[in-house]
Amino acid sequence: MERTFRQPLVMVDTALFTIRDEHLCLILARRQEPPFEGVLALPGGFVHIEEDADTAMAARRVIRHKIGFDAPYLEQLFTFSGAARDPRGWSVSIAYYALIPSSLLDQSQVAEALPAAALPPLPFDHPQIVAHAVERLRSKATYSSLPAFLLPGTFTMNELHRIYEQTIGTRLDKASFRHKILEQGIIEPLSDQFRVGAHRPAQLYRLASKALTPFERKI
Amino acid sequence: MERTFRQPLVMVDTALFTIRDEHLCLILARRQEPPFEGVLALPGGFVHIEEDADTAMAARRVIRHKIGFDAPYLEQLFTFSGAARDPRGWSVSIAYYALIPSSLLDQSQVAEALPAAALPPLPFDHPQIVAHAVERLRSKATYSSLPAFLLPGTFTMNELHRIYEQTIGTRLDKASFRHKILEQGIIEPLSDQFRVGAHRPAQLYRLASKALTPFERKI
DNA sequence: CCTAGTTAAATGTATTTTGCAAATAACATA
DNA sequence: TATGTTATTTGCAAAATACATTTAACTAGG
Numbered sequence: 001m002e003r004t005f006r007q008p009l010v011m012v013d014t015a016l017f018t019i020r021d022e023h024l025c026l027i028l029a030r031r032q033e034p035p036f037e038g039v040l041a042l043p044g045g046f047v048h049i050e051e052d053a054d055t056a057m058a059a060r061r062v063i064r065h066k067i068g069f070d071a072p073y074l075e076q077l078f079t080f081s082g083a084a085r086d087p088r089g090w091s092v093s094i095a096y097y098a099l100i101p102s103s104l105l106d107q108s109q110v111a112e113a114l115p116a117a118a119l120p121p122l123p124f125d126h127p128q129i130v131a132h133a134v135e136r137l138r139s140k141a142t143y144s145s146l147p148a149f150l151l152p153g154t155f156t157m158n159e160l161h162r163i164y165e166q167t168i169g170t171r172l173d174k175a176s177f178r179h180k181i182l183e184q185g186i187i188e189p190l191s192d193q194f195r196v197g198a199h200r201p202a203q204l205y206r207l208a209s210k211a212l213t214p215f216e217r218k219i
Numbered sequence: 220m221e222r223t224f225r226q227p228l229v230m231v232d233t234a235l236f237t238i239r240d241e242h243l244c245l246i247l248a249r250r251q252e253p254p255f256e257g258v259l260a261l262p263g264g265f266v267h268i269e270e271d272a273d274t275a276m277a278a279r280r281v282i283r284h285k286i287g288f289d290a291p292y293l294e295q296l297f298t299f300s301g302a303a304r305d306p307r308g309w310s311v312s313i314a315y316y317a318l319i320p321s322s323l324l325d326q327s328q329v330a331e332a333l334p335a336a337a338l339p340p341l342p343f344d345h346p347q348i349v350a351h352a353v354e355r356l357r358s359k360a361t362y363s364s365l366p367a368f369l370l371p372g373t374f375t376m377n378e379l380h381r382i383y384e385q386t387i388g389t390r391l392d393k394a395s396f397r398h399k400i401l402e403q404g405i406i407e408p409l410s411d412q413f414r415v416g417a418h419r420p421a422q423l424y425r426l427a428s429k430a431l432t433p434f435e436r437k438i
Numbered sequence: 439c440c441t442a443g444t445t446a447a448a449t450g451t452a453t454t455t456t457g458c459a460a461a462t463a464a465c466a467t468a
Numbered sequence: 469t470a471t472g473t474t475a476t477t478t479g480c481a482a483a484a485t486a487c488a489t490t491t492a493a494c495t496a497g498g
Contacts, residue, residue: 006268006269007226007227007228007229007268008226008229008266008268009226010226010227010229010311047227047300047311049225049226049227049302049309050225053301053302054299054300054301055298055300055311076297076298078295079274079295079298079313080273081266081273081274081313082272082273083268083272090268092229092266092274092311092313094298094300094311143362156475157475157476158474158475173456173457173458174476175456175457175458175459175476175477175478176455176456176457176458178476178477179455179456180455180456196465196466197465197466197473197474198465198466198467198472198473198474199464199465199466199472199473199474199475200463200464200465200473200474200475200476201464201465201474201475202474202475202476203475203476375446376446376447377445377446392485392486392487393447394447394448394449394485394486394487394488395484395485395486395487397447397448398484398485399484399485415494415495416444416445416494416495417443417444417445417494417495417496418443418444418445418446418493418494418495419444419445419446419447419492419493419494420445420446420493420494421445421446421447422446422447
């Protein structure tokens, strides 16, 4: 195969969202090698074209290496490119974002989960990637069941409500929210299962199979 | 710079939407070189890392080469990758989609604009790219002013209405559509300009500056 | 000059969806 | 048994929507 042009570095970077203390957080990794060795950054790595069927597989490898298991929700975000984004020269980074229920993370990993609103200075063009990822999550949250993937397998209506408010960043009416979510059928009640406490017990729900269907909208 | 891994081919492909005879169409190009020489395909090309600031610039170059001018609307779509998509081996294609007002195209180019619903067999993974692009356009049309970019600079309310119906694929109530579009402020009337005919003249509109703001939505 | 034909635009109204406030339910605990 | 606490439901006004109809503003043809 003849190549009459130089070829760029191709890598993946991942924005891993989770919730900690009611705040939307990102899981960062301390870089093991130069450039920016020792600096906190988005987990990433090169695409291995001998092993990876596609770049999503590379992203899954990076995530598994970082948190030890697969993310319940993973989606390609945007591809960043150019000469300025990496000191090693012209490069392409296919960015992914994923949603990780904090219940699945152990303490050591949670230590590197920092609030998306107050991240340290990040290397490369990672601030841009984060901005895109937050924007995408916000946008999708308003018309899909995405935020539910930040919760563990079962959750109460109020937990779901709070997590939507967290990701969207605005208040949502409780009654309307409950009504709309139930009507969309993206979650289903676990019959006879409730979360107890010093108050009325709360119905437990789980994601329904049709959970990823976006809500219906009309012009 | 040392590289301990093979690097993939990096290219861009473009899905160029336009409207012809009230149908949503894609502009195709006959391939000039192997593989698939002479076959109709999405316009594309390699990313030239010596010239292109980023892959969007490569996409703009491809589009300018195909239709002779820049697209009024261009957006990155998705990045496709893998060993199977191109017979030359593992590759990455950053796909873009663009909206082209048919009024700007001359006849020769229009000849290669074929209905998105009835395309010939396409090479590589171009069918997948087309599916993604149509899906994205549909989705965005329901909550943004995107379809207006398929129209010439000035247009009537009914033309806009028809183009929304075309891209979304469903009927939309005329009165509600008019009301909602005007309320969103994405278009503005050209005072004292009307399209005449053997009937009541229609007010002409143009895209307002805030045209790209997505519509407001709520859970 | 009048009328039929045609498309644009506005209007009316029943229905549905939302926002907001309040009431009721179901506990644990003291 | 009363009290505090959170869950869930209810009620209603306001806004948005779907659907049907009416009115407006022209041209063309007699």
